[in-house]
Amino acid sequence: MHIHTLERNWLWVAGSVVALLLGTIVYTAIAHNIHPPGQMETIDSASLHLGGEFAEDQLGVRVGADGQIRVTLVAARYGFFPRNIELPSGTPITFRIASADVLHGIHAPMTNLGTMIVPGYVSTVTTLFPKPGEYPLLCNEYCGLGHDHMWSKLTVVDPQNWHPDR
Amino acid sequence: MLDTASKKFVLYHFWVAFAAFGLASVLGFYQVLERSGLLPLIESSRVYFASVSTHGVLMAFVLTTFFIMGFGYATACNALRMPLWNPRLAWVGFWLAVAGTLLAAVPLLSGKASVLYTFYPPIQAHTLFYIGATLLVVGSWVWCFIMIRMYLDWKKQHPGATVPLPMYATTANAILWLWASLGVALEVLFQLIPWALGWVDTVDPGLARTLFSWTLHPIVYFWLIPAYIALYSRVPQAAGGRLFSDELARVAFVMLLVLSLPIGFHHLYMDPEQGSGFKLAHAVGTFLVALPTLLTGFTVTASLEMAGRTRGGVGLMGWIGALPWRNPVVLAALLSLLMLIAGGFGGIVNASYAMNTMVHNTAWVPGHFHLIFAGTTVILYMAIAYDLWPGLTGRQLHSTSAPLLQLWTWFIGIIVLTSPWHVLGLLGQPRRISSVTYNSLLTLAWTPYELAMIVGGAIMLASALLFLHILAKSQKKGVMAPASTLDQTDSAESGAPVHSLLNGFKVWNLVILVLMLANYGYPILQFFLTRTYGSVAFGY
Numbered sequence: 001m002h003i004h005t006l007e008r009n010w011l012w013v014a015g016s017v018v019a020l021l022l023g024t025i026v027y028t029a030i031a032h033n034i035h036p037p038g039q040m041e042t043i044d045s046a047s048l049h050l051g052g053e054f055a056e057d058q059l060g061v062r063v064g065a066d067g068q069i070r071v072t073l074v075a076a077r078y079g080f081f082p083r084n085i086e087l088p089s090g091t092p093i094t095f096r097i098a099s100a101d102v103l104h105g106i107h108a109p110m111t112n113l114g115t116m117i118v119p120g121y122v123s124t125v126t127t128l129f130p131k132p133g134e135y136p137l138l139c140n141e142y143c144g145l146g147h148d149h150m151w152s153k154l155t156v157v158d159p160q161n162w163h164p165d166r
Numbered sequence: 167m168l169d170t171a172s173k174k175f176v177l178y179h180f181w182v183a184f185a186a187f188g189l190a191s192v193l194g195f196y197q198v199l200e201r202s203g204l205l206p207l208i209e210s211s212r213v214y215f216a217s218v219s220t221h222g223v224l225m226a227f228v229l230t231t232f233f234i235m236g237f238g239y240a241t242a243c244n245a246l247r248m249p250l251w252n253p254r255l256a257w258v259g260f261w262l263a264v265a266g267t268l269l270a271a272v273p274l275l276s277g278k279a280s281v282l283y284t285f286y287p288p289i290q291a292h293t294l295f296y297i298g299a300t301l302l303v304v305g306s307w308v309w310c311f312i313m314i315r316m317y318l319d320w321k322k323q324h325p326g327a328t329v330p331l332p333m334y335a336t337t338a339n340a341i342l343w344l345w346a347s348l349g350v351a352l353e354v355l356f357q358l359i360p361w362a363l364g365w366v367d368t369v370d371p372g373l374a375r376t377l378f379s380w381t382l383h384p385i386v387y388f389w390l391i392p393a394y395i396a397l398y399s400r401v402p403q404a405a406g407g408r409l410f411s412d413e414l415a416r417v418a419f420v421m422l423l424v425l426s427l428p429i430g431f432h433h434l435y436m437d438p439e440q441g442s443g444f445k446l447a448h449a450v451g452t453f454l455v456a457l458p459t460l461l462t463g464f465t466v467t468a469s470l471e472m473a474g475r476t477r478g479g480v481g482l483m484g485w486i487g488a489l490p491w492r493n494p495v496v497l498a499a500l501l502s503l504l505m506l507i508a509g510g511f512g513g514i515v516n517a518s519y520a521m522n523t524m525v526h527n528t529a530w531v532p533g534h535f536h537l538i539f540a541g542t543t544v545i546l547y548m549a550i551a552y553d554l555w556p557g558l559t560g561r562q563l564h565s566t567s568a569p570l571l572q573l574w575t576w577f578i579g580i581i582v583l584t585s586p587w588h589v590l591g592l593l594g595q596p597r598r599i600s601s602v603t604y605n606s607l608l609t610l611a612w613t614p615y616e617l618a619m620i621v622g623g624a625i626m627l628a629s630a631l632l633f634l635h636i637l638a639k640s641q642k643k644g645v646m647a648p649a650s651t652l653d654q655t656d657s658a659e660s661g662a663p664v665h666s667l668l669n670g671f672k673v674w675n676l677v678i679l680v681l682m683l684a685n686y687g688y689p690i691l692q693f694f695l696t697r698t699y700g701s702v703a704f705g706y
Binding site: 001002003004006007010011012014015017018021022025026028029034035036037038039040041042043044045046101102103105107109110112114115116117119120121122123124136138139140141142143144145146147148149151158 | 211212215248272280282286288289370372387410411413414434435436437438439440441442445446449450453454456457460461464465468514518519520522523524526527528593594595596597598599600601603604605606607608665692694697698699700701702704705706
């Protein structure tokens with residue numbers, strides 16, 4: 001190989017930039033446990049309504065015995081159910097979401113809440129909302145001709161004003 | 167060494183590609199208009215999603231595949247100075263691809279395949295759509311085999327000689343596409359077609375998405391490599407200089423081939439069916455594949471600087487002004503590099519693992535890929551067409567200024583279209599919506615950008631139509647080109663010997679096999695090891 005000095009220098013620069021970016025990502029992933037959602041967990045999307053975690057009466061916000069707040073949602077054409085949820089700010093919250101029909105995606109703009117929802121799989125994501133306010137929960141994956149209309153509402157309130165339903 | 171029949175053959179490919187491009191451009195403009203909500207009369211999610219699906223298929227599959235095949239045949243004949251191998255088989259490949267395109271067009275245009283170009287099961291399209299897409303890919307496989315055959319024949323006839331760079335890169339692209347298309351082929355042949363025909367009741371969307379991701383990243387490099395071939399093998403000469411380094415160019419193409427394949431999970435960062443470990447492994451590969459592009463940016467810029475200085479440019483920046491900006495190939499290269507820098511930056515954001523949450527499936531993403539594909543890549547397709555047209559048609563371009571106007575307006579249109587999309591994405595607007603119905607104050611912030619994108623779309627449509635006009639008028643009415651300029655396309659300097667690793671692909675195919683097994687082996691196998699639940703078909 002004949003590598004010109006300038007090329008050699010550039011390769012060092014390019015390599016260093018990539019190493020720096022990758023180093024940051026791998027470091028935050030391992031040391032701070034910052035990952036996108038991802039753990040394979042299957043579910044029969046055709047029978048969510050027949051019982052279990054995603055049955056209608058089980059959906060919504062609940063506080064576990066350990067104090068951890070958990071939100072169970074079903075994504076189905078065309079909404080995230082239940083349609084309105086209220087959560088405290090500054091508190092870690094775990095969302096568990098399953099699709100009852102096709103592909104969906106959930107995103108609350110200006111927050112870190114986002115995941116794909118794939119039929120046959122449970123999406124789990126844990127995040128917190130730093131600021132109180134009203135946030136739309138938007139479907140961000142094409143799911144049919146009514147896709148534009150698929151959204152629900154998230155209200156984030158100060159923890160002192162938040163009272164869990166159950 | 168393109169004979170008359172082969173020239174006609176290449177022109178057929180280019181015209182199918184550019185006709186698809188013209189139609190898709192019209193659809194694109196309709197989409198920005200419909201999406202803005204300005205004209206209630208044209209509001210229709212049914213038409214919109216049929217249009218988006220057709221736009222995607224025409225741009226991403228038809229324009230690219232036919233352009234790449236035509237350019238590949240021309241490059242192989244010119245660079246190797248060989249006649250086209252087995253023209254009859256090559257025509258079979260062409261007609262297979264045309265038949266596939268037409269078969270898929272029927273359900274697409276009649277709204278029976280509004281599943282977007284990424285297929286998205288369990289929403290089901292008409293069977294003809296899947297069969298048409300398959301035939302298009304099978305047609306392109308014929309091209310791959312002919313490219314590899316011509317490369318092997320040349321090597322046999324020239325033992326020990328260095329394969330000319332444009333052909334080395336073209337062969338890399340043929341091998342890349344064979345590897346890449348295998349993923350989507352498995353999805354369509356073993357999942358979607360049996361399911362669409364009713365032979366099986368259910369499909370596993372998780373497996374389908376995993377297989378599609380196998381194709382979805384390298385396909386981007388399948389589109390990009392012809393543009394890089396032009397940057398390496400035509401631009402330095404057109405600017406009045408020479409290529410800074412032939413060897414590093416080969417290194418770049420090998421890296422693109424090897425590293426672009428095992429990294430598709432950056433499309434699945436937000437998906438539940440794959441685990442964090444494999445996603446992180448693919449993220450590492452995704453960053454590594456930035457290296458060949460950084461290398462290309464350096465080599466092409468260095469080549470241009472040498473040209474600029476030869477032409478009398480002095481000082482730190484003076485060589486830039488001294489470049490022949492009125493040469494379409496040079497102009498397109500410069501604009502392309504500018505868009506590549508901006509688009510590459512956005513790409514690094516997308517690739518950044520957990521940070522992808524911020525932009526996933528927002529308008530940022532189409533902003534990014536329009537900048538990189540319609541911008542960086544297609545502007546070089548246009549320049550290649552201008553460059554090859556006199557040789558292919560025997561006539562000069564009918565105007566020297568119209569192509570410059572066309573390239574500049576394309577660049578400006580892309581910037582005006584994609585900048586608002588990037589902002590809209592950061593403001594949380596989802597991609598792939600046909601209207602804004604959310605009852606949220608947030609949407610008020612979106613309006614000005616929605617208006618700006620209409621302006622960008624209009625400029626791009628005008629530029630696209632001007633492009634087709636220039637090609638058609640030149641072919642019909644251009645002045646006969648002097649014979650000396652007809653076959654100037656071979657820039658091949660098969661001189662300096664290179665390491666055998668940079669003159670062949672055997673080792674690299676093994677490396678790819680190992681990397682694919684490592685990064686896709688278990689993630690695919692897991693669907694067969696665990697109890698998974700398929701999904702019945704849904705309409706839309």
